[in-house]
Amino acid sequence: MRNKPKWLALFLVLGLVLAACGGGEGGDTTTTAAAEEEATTTAAAEEEPTTTAAAEEEPAAEIATDVGVDLEAGTITIGLLSDLSGPFSPLVQVINTGHDLYWASVNEAGGINGLNVQLEVRDTGYVVDTHVQLYEELKSQVVAFGHSTGSPHTVAINSSLQADGILAIPLTWYSGWSDPAINANLVPHGVPYCIEAMNMIEYLTTQAPDATTIAIASSPGDYGQDSNAGAVLVAEALGLEVVYDGTGTIVATDPATLAEAANGIAGSGAELVWVTTDPTSFGGVYGQALAAGFSGALWSGAGPSWNPALIGPDSPIAEPLANDFYISQYYAPWAADSPGNQMVRDLVEAAGAPPLDYYAEGVIEAKIMHEALLAAYEAGDMTQAGVLAAAKSLESVTFDGLAPDETYVGEANDRLQRLQFISRPDLEGLAGGTSTGATLIESDYTSPTAEAYQFDAACFALEAG
Amino acid sequence: MTSGLVVLAQATADGNAFAQMIVDGISFGAIYALLAMGFVIIFKSTSVINFAHGALTGLGAFLIAAFATVLDFPGRYLTFLPEWAQWTVNVLTALVAAALFGILLERVFLRPMVGEALFAVAIVTLGVDIVVRTITNDWIGTQPRPLGAPWGLAVVDLGWVRIAWSEVIQILVTIILLGAIAFFLRSRTGVAMRATAFDQETARAQGVNVGRIFSVAWAIAAFLAGVAGLFYSIFPRRATGVDQATAFIAFRAFPAVIIGGLDSIPGAVVGGFAVGIAESAANTYLTFDFLGNGFPGIVGYLLMMVVLLIRPYGLLGTPEIRRV
Amino acid sequence: MRGRPLLYTSYQADQALLNTTTKKVMLGLLLLVVATIPFQVIPGLDFLGSDDWLRLLSTTAIFVVGALGLNLLTGLAGQVSLGHAFFMGVGAYTAVWLGGPEDAPLLGLGLPIWIWLPAAGIVAALIGVAVGPTAVRVRGLYLAIVTLGLVFIGDYVFRNWDSLSGGAQVGRDFPPLQFRLWKEEEPLIDFTTPGTWFGVEVSGLAKSFFLLVTIAVVFTLLAKNLQRTRVGRAFMSIRDRDIAAEIMGVDEFGYKLLAFGISSFFAGISGALLASFVVRVIPERWDLFLSVQFIAIILIGGAGTVTGAILGSAFVVLLPRLVGDFTQWLQSVALGEGFGSAIANVFVATTPNDFGLVNTFAGIGPGLSVAQLNLVIYGLLIIGFLIFEPLGLYGIWLRIRNYWKGWPFTY
Incomplete structure (x- = not known):
């Protein structure tokens, strides 16, 4: 009879482990659940599974979506692959604050035609394998990547970006990003x-x-x-x-x-x-x-x-x-006299954050993404591929004096900043x-x-x- | 390669370069010696290999930055003193705070481990290092924190050799601290400490408060690490102050400890200066292209390997007697 | 022998790998679960089949191989090594030298995986045995610092050997997980691209997952068996009392060297797999933190046990993900309404000047960032396990098991 309780115990333990996993799963509605649904990021979606087809059928919004855009909940999700604990964390932390502030102000003003933009931030620690891992995690949650920190890191996900048809903004000023052989899914900015x-x-x-x-x-x-x-x-x-x-x-x-x-x-x-x-x-x-x-x-x-x-x-x-x-x-310093700089100053001061130059970088990246999302909306295609195509067809992105204009069409040599x-x-x-x-x-x-x-x-x- | 040889030929012909190399080496060696000494003091009295020494260094330097430039405490109340004296008082206060923190670390994390396997205790300090370093880095934040040393950019130029005032002071301070520790080891507490190092149980039987000895050892080590952090973070080393990479300096001091012998305080000093001068020499003379970048950084470890092949317990360490 | 499961009538039965029926059944169940993960058929566990979880689990499998190696050296033979990352690096660069593309500007011979993978282990083992004499000569804590030196020297070599490593902060692509007989264009089995196996659709990640788990299982068996042999017992005798071991006729020097060799072999394989799985790796990857991670794995898992190495790997690889998810959940609670929000607000700061233990507002202002919280938890776990549960997760498991073994008569 000694055998039986042990059996029971082992099954109980197994059950406990399963319950623990399941519990963690349930609490985590914004991330994993979304990954399963592959289309939506809200808890509402979990109760009543909405498929992309259902969203498309709605006559009010004839916008195609796949991942990271939820018309029903009115959200767009953008991923940030940031170095928040590695050697460049001091800079990237401030850059991310720039993203946060910019999108908060956009959302307040009505978002992208009524869609609120939210960020999914992941810390890569400036380690390539973590970067790849987190890309894998985010690719089924976000419509595009607001930045990808580090050159070898971005190179490491580049082939996946191309295979998955997702847009990313490299957060490095490596000259290779201007090479059409490399940048099919990247929109660089600033002088290399x-x-x-x-x-x-x-x-x-x-x-x-x-x-x-x-x-x-x-x-x-x-x-x-x-x-x-x-x-x-x-x-x-x-x-x-x-x-x-x-x-x-x-x-x-x-x-x-x-x-x-x-x-x-x-x-x-x-x-x-x-x-x-x-x-x-x-x-x-x-x-x-x-x-x-x-x-x-x-x-x-x-x-x-x-x-x-x-x-x-x-x-x-x-x-x-x-x-x-x-x-x-790469961009005008904090105190420069331009409408773009004024906007950054206003945003940062309203949030009570200390004055620093690097917010501008976050705002610039967010601005490029903003333009791309607007263009994608216009074109009626807010799928990952649609946003990519929209970004790649932007003729001019202006930053009101904060940074020089960028263009993503034409010959590499003409596009080079x-x-x-x-x-x-x-x-x-x-x-x-x-x-x-x-x-x-x-x-x-x-x-x-x-x-x-x-x-x-x-x-x-x-x-x- | 050829350019390297030309540099080598020029440098050996040039006595001044040699003198400069030695001075630079001593100046850097003093930092290593301070770190190594703290490390050895902890090991001798508590048998703990302290991998958290880097965290203590970064924390000490941060505390100095906080007390000396951000808070200006208690200097702001001592307006009758000249500015350099105010700064010194601030730094001493910060170092005392660092020492108290050292005591706290030992009490909380290492006291429960007394009697456990040495290896396990060493790994505990690895964990402590991660925790303390991360929290310090959070406090340091995004920009380097200046320490406000009063010597500024002052440099003594003797013609054949140049040395920054801060380096002169640093070497003086190191010598004073060495003397103080030598003196301390002969005091009542120092003798008790040496007794504890020799045999904890016997020391305890003789009425030594072993727990207090542990606290004193950690306090001294944290104090010395703070001093090392101070001189590492000011002109001309890292002119802008303490940042998130400061703590890594301790990894350069480990070979100094091993070269001298884990349990020898004079050995730590010898090892520290040996590594400092070896790095400086590599920097001046070993500029061959095929060595690539960062060779001076591993000279200490190479030296360590060589010393260990000859004397597995370091130059001045106690040979381990294996008893059945 | 039904009903008397702990009665063994032969030494073989007592020492068998699966000496109880329970173990056999549980292992079978576990393997079945693992095999079905990519197909997302088990309700409640189907999230494990998503791409990012498959990647985490595959990384775990790779770490298991490395952890088993360090476990043999540190857990079994009692030699503390901080040099594990170095041997993993050696394995990775052996792999890329042999397996990298032939006509590229960097070193590469274009050989197939069945050459470069074993070679990665063998070269690492040879280097392990080569540095062994220095390492074996020094003992105890000196060894920890000598092996620490290895990591720094290795880092210097990897960073400067541009034609092999691609250069500091630049790195290079590693040979993919593809099986070729020789240098033919089309791989016989490609573990990186989607395809059909036995009529079932499998993604590229699922294929790599199966391959890596299989390799991990093979190495687990190897390690487990080694532990049960004369060699394993010799290792343990050296760990427990080296002089006594010598007196019993155990060749201390030889076995220590052997422990170094075998451990480095495991590390080499693990490093080659890791690099190959990640594809692009910079030479700074093989740093001290990686070594510390492996030390943490065997301590958290339980030093000296194979189960511990597996549990520890899973724990260390999955921890960042779990902490990240936890803080996200906390943030969503804090931003919500009601009592829970008030409590969560104490711990999490969501605006720059808000105070909280964790600051999700991109890290400026007071409070730790999520990444920093991760590191702090990591450090505290290492400390906590050593102080409170030296046997690690395995120890906890043992206590649970023993409690239920005697149930309901446990006290």
């Missing part, structure tokens, strides 16, 4: 790292006309290497000698690599310096170069290298850096709270070298195999 380097370095030479030498250093990966590929191209075009090349040297978590780059730059005696990395590493490299007695050069780096904390009130390098540095930006913003560090404005430490000096700037550059493929290839 490579072109940015051409713009900025040529601009530096207008500020220091006698300069003949340049030192370059960067973080590894598409970010630093794409950027420095552009730097090398423009140096060649302008006859600058690259006296130190520390491309891929700087690793944020490794102090010795900062010293290595700083020693290299200081030892080269260059007149121009291009460092593409993260802000803290930039501060370390700049500070150690100063400590080694290197001064008098003009410094710049790709947009994400800059952070206003570099010239904050307690930053020892604030004064020299404010003299030496030119800030490269070459315009950007340049600012100078603004010590007083930052201390006084009137700006985020940047004073705009050039809007929609492009240098002759960048203008003449013929794009046929990425400056730095992310090899597939």
